[in-house]
Amino acid sequence: MSSSNYYDVTTWPVGNASKDVGEVINSIIADIKERQAASDVNDGGKPGAVIYLPPGDYHLRTQVVIDISFLRIEGSGHGFTSSSIRFNVPEDEWPGLHELWPGGSRILVDLPVREGGEEARGAAFYIERTGSPRISSVEFSNFCIDGLHFTADGSGLHPENTYVNGKTGIYVANANDSFRVNGMGFVYLENALTIYHADALSIHDNFIAECGSCIELRGWGQASKVTDNLIGAGFKGHSIYAENHGGLLITANNVFPRGASSVHLSGVTRSSVTNNRLHSFYPGMVVLDANSSENLVATNHFLRDHEPWTPFLGIGNGLDDLTGLLRVSGSHNSLVANHFSEVVDAESIRPEGAAPVIIRLVEGAGNFVSNNHTVALDVRAASSDSCFAAQVDALLTTEASDALAVTAVMVDPASARNTILDSGTDAQVVADRAVNAFRATPTVGS
Numbered sequence: 133m134s135s136s137n138y139y140d141v142t143t144w145p146v147g148n149a150s151k152d153v154g155e156v157i158n159s160i161i162a163d164i165k166e167r168q169a170a171s172d173v174n175d176g177g178k179p180g181a182v183i184y185l186p187p188g189d190y191h192l193r194t195q196v197v198i199d200i201s202f203l204r205i206e207g208s209g210h211g212f213t214s215s216s217i218r219f220n221v222p223e224d225e226w227p228g229l230h231e232l233w234p235g236g237s238r239i240l241v242d243l244p245v246r247e248g249g250e251e252a253r254g255a256a257f258y259i260e261r262t263g264s265p266r267i268s269s270v271e272f273s274n275f276c277i278d279g280l281h282f283t284a285d286g287s288g289l290h291p292e293n294t295y296v297n298g299k300t301g302i303y304v305a306n307a308n309d310s311f312r313v314n315g316m317g318f319v320y321l322e323n324a325l326t327i328y329h330a331d332a333l334s335i336h337d338n339f340i341a342e343c344g345s346c347i348e349l350r351g352w353g354q355a356s357k358v359t360d361n362l363i364g365a366g367f368k369g370h371s372i373y374a375e376n377h378g379g380l381l382i383t384a385n386n387v388f389p390r391g392a393s394s395v396h397l398s399g400v401t402r403s404s405v406t407n408n409r410l411h412s413f414y415p416g417m418v419v420l421d422a423n424s425s426e427n428l429v430a431t432n433h434f435l436r437d438h439e440p441w442t443p444f445l446g447i448g449n450g451l452d453d454l455t456g457l458l459r460v461s462g463s464h465n466s467l468v469a470n471h472f473s474e475v476v477d478a479e480s481i482r483p484e485g486a487a488p489v490i491i492r493l494v495e496g497a498g499n500f501v502s503n504n505h506t507v508a509l510d511v512r513a514a515s516s517d518s519c520f521a522a523q524v525d526a527l528l529t530t531e532a533s534d535a536l537a538v539t540a541v542m543v544d545p546a547s548a549r550n551t552i553l554d555s556g557t558d559a560q561v562v563a564d565r566a567v568n569a570f571r572a573t574p575t576v577g578s
């Protein structure tokens with residue numbers, strides 16, 4: 133059966149998908165709107181459509197503007213490969229590489245670079261619709277959005293390592309419901325996903341790496357989920373960021389470095405950050421700020437160690453080791469059963485000679501901190517020109533290191549009436565025992 137609501141960008145008569153897939157998709161959307169003009173025909177009328185991108189390279193020179201519900205844009209392959217590693221291979225070795233570029237069903241974002249212009253104009257896919265009901269069920273599935281190159285940022289860094297280019301993959305400007313971003317690949321975009329006012333959004337099973345920021349849920353929202361993704365932002369940006377969200381579920385993501393944070397929640401309430409594997413080269417990995425309250429942060433694995441790859445040595449996120457790996461400004465959060473591996477070179481700790489802080493309660497009241505376990509090792513940081521080898525070596529090193537003294541939990545005076553159980557020995561917890569309930573992790577022989 134063929135359906136008029138299934139479109140293949142390579143057979144659409146308007147435009148040329150390989151030269152400007154943006155023009156083609158906008159023309160298809162115009163056709164859908166023309167054919168599905170009435171909102172009530174036989175109890176239906178606007179079923180939406182599928183736009184299919186077969187595996188292949190599609191330059192995008194015109195921004196796609198989406199203002200219809202039930203639109204699914206799908207490909208056959210997220211196509212991620214590391215552009216970061218490739219751009220740091222000496223150019224005379226490029227001819228010997230098996231492939232140079234990401235693949236799959238791949239959009240090459242070739243929008244004109246905006247100079248200090250409006251952020252949304254640099255988006256490959258721009259979704260905007262006001263009025264009622266909210267735009268619903270727009271789905272992106274199984275294709276790659278590649279921003280191609282980063283650009284010089286004045287820092288002297290190799291331009292391809294700046295994580296800056298003004299490009300966004302998908303930008304949703306208005307309140308939306310039941311959107312899905314599933315099985316996608318995002319690479320070399322300054323922002324992969326920027327979504328305002330999400331309701332019941334699913335960001336699931338994507339590969340979102342080597343982007344300045346990966347996921348930003350802005351404005352406010354509820355009942356959304358970020359699950360099962362492989363994610364890693366640049367040193368200036370967020371891997372997962374949300375503001376003023378309630379009921380957000382962040383679960384089972386593998387968040388690798390080198391985002392300025394792994395999960396940053398601002399004014400987020402009654403949400404869960406559970407079962408994630410989080411790896412960072414800097415402190416401030418999970419940040420709950422602006423009175424983020426009643427959240428569950430549980431059974432996550434935190435690893436903080438050092439950048440092992442030569443091109444990025446010396447880069448940081450500006451935060452010192454007293455920041456905390458898990459930092460909380462808010463009340464009545466449950467921080468339970470998280471594992472922390474802090475594997476750093478004592479010489480690199482800032483301020484010099486300080487005991488790094490693992491969990492820090494900055495402001496608020498009534499947080500419940502229980503059964504968190506920290507393993508802290510002092511290692512001599514090693515580096516390598518080979519990204520993968522350096523990463524794996526660093527990950528697998530557990531021996532021949534000395535224990536490192538840490539502050540497992542630090543409670544600032546502006547945070548009170550917290551309960552801290554079995555999350556650090558007496559010596560490892562800095563908290564006013566008169567205003568916080570405290571039970572130390574026992575030590576051998578005591």
Ligand SMILES: OC[C@H]1O[C@@]2(CO[C@]3(CO)O[C@H](CO)[C@@H](O)[C@@H]3O2)[C@@H](O)[C@@H]1O
Binds near residue numbers: 364389
């Ligand atoms: O660690 C997994 C991912 O990391 C890579 C390889 O390493 C990179 C290169 O810039 O360094 C960061 C983390 O060490 C990653 O964000 C980035 O991307 C992916 O190639 C790889 O899939």
